[in-house]
Amino acid sequence: PPFAKPGQTIDVTVSSIGNAKSLRGGSLLMVPLKGADGQTYAIAQGNLVVGGFGAEGSDGSRVTVNVPSVGRVPNGATVERAVLSPFSQGGDLVLNLNSPDFTTAQRLAEKINDVLGDSVALPMDATSIQVRAPGN
Known part of the structure; x- marks a missing residue:
């Protein structure tokens, strides 16, 4: 698993x-x-x-x-051996919306940036929002 x-x-x-x-x-x-x-x-x-x-x-x-x-x-x-996962190695997390919508993607990115700081979240398209993981 x-x-x-x-x-x-x-x-x-x-x-x-x-x-x-x-x-x-x-x-x-x-x-x-x-x-x-x-x-x-x-x-x-x-x-x-x-x-x-x-x-x-x-x-x-x-x-x-x-x-x-x-x-x-x-x-x-x-x-005996773990399977390497890009999830634990990458610095970004991509959130996908259930219903693609540019407005919702933009608003979600803005709310994340309000809480975590500027340029943490970036809407990639109508479905995906890229969130930069914290360094620590």
Whole structure:
């Protein structure tokens, strides 16, 4: 998840790849969670919690509720490496209006400048207002 720091735990969702009918009672063995870049970002393991179930009768009838081949491991992964975010590295914050309007953008920038000082906020267009982050 965004802004996760090393040492924090996160929930893990597990799905069956093969032809397993249910993951009920299963455990996830220790596995690295890797990003698209091949780097390990978290290590996961633990007991699965499955919300679905299935039952079969001797006559071949079958009932399935929810998805028994998918489970969760609450707090099952420990973050090993943080994902870099431009939010924490940049010096500016951009506010976007729900409804684009030049007048509203200008007024919002003026109010921010009234409170934080001149040239802190600048309307970029009808939707966005750029706000310079404080140095400290």
